[in-house]
Amino acid sequence: MSKIISVFGATGAQGGSVVRALLKDGKFKVRALARDPNSDASKKLKAEGCEVVKCDVVDSKQDIEAAIKGSYGVFLVTAFWHYFEKEKEYGNKVADACFDAGVEHLVFSGLSPCKKISNGRIDVPHFDLKAEIEDHIRELSKKKPQFISSFVYVPFYMQNLGTLFKVDKSADGNSYTISLPADPSSKIPLDIGDVDDVGPLASGIFNEPSKYSGVVVPYAGSSLSGDEIAKSISKATGKQVNYNYIPTKVFATFGFPGAVEIANMFDFYNEFGAFYSLDTSLASKITKLTTLDKYLEKNPITLN
Incomplete structure (x- = not known):
């Protein structure tokens, strides 16, 4: 049984x-x-x-x-x-x-x-x-x-890209922007996963x-900078997507429920990464993890 x-x-x-x-x-x-x-x-x-x-x-x-x-x-x-x-x-x-x-x-x-x-x-x-x-x-x-x-x-869900963190049309009308509080000056990439x-x-x-x-x-299927995330979305959509960094102090003032909580989370990510001092090799020995490129193939973001 x-x-x-x-x-x-x-x-x-x-x-x-x-x-x-x-x-x-x-x-x-x-x-x-x-x-x-x-x-x-x-x-x-x-x-x-x-x-x-x-x-x-x-x-x-x-x-x-x-x-x-x-x-x-x-x-x-x-x-x-x-x-x-x-x-x-x-x-x-x-x-x-x-x-x-x-x-x-x-x-x-x-x-x-x-x-x-x-x-x-x-x-x-x-x-x-x-x-x-x-x-x-x-x-x-x-x-x-x-x-x-x-x-x-x-990690930070790939599902958040294009939903919680939308891809917006830029003011010039010819390109798009993905905005995140992932600090480009940090030496630690953002761990993201499906x-x-x-x-x-x-x-x-x-x-x-x-x-x-x-x-x-x-686990994390990809560990990427904000620019690299934008490049992956560009590749998947065939549209020019640029990265826009929103400082956490600015993000915290946005006023929607959870804004301060998410800003603090990114403060932690930017300084320590999602998995500080942990063995990040274990997950890939258990299963094949989904990369951002593969995720976007399966779950396309539609840009008009």
């Missing part, structure tokens, strides 16, 4: 990628945890071969334990932009539920501890709260070594629990 892996956020970007990769791998039964098991996305997962169970990180610990009961493994991604300061509380609760329910392998989607690395200078809650959840998970693994924990760190690569990485980690026990696997 195949072991069960339960996936939080199964209808979202990271969780959905993990579900698809596990189904393709075929070595595990997949239990998709969803807020609404009757949504169209949930019905699609069921049609693809998943067991779909109602469960969310906001549920009680007892309800979460019931939803993941019998699971060998759990993939957990927490959503700061939905829950904000509650992210740590919910993430720790799910980890505790996994521990008490007898889960053997928890794979958590984490991020670098910006405050710790910058000696308190750079505050990026959607990174630091995940880092605190990771610390809690590691403490649980110390209490019970047979509770294996592993960690995937995501969110769909999370799934194959998680699948590979679940298949080798001992090898990845306590290990952080960061």
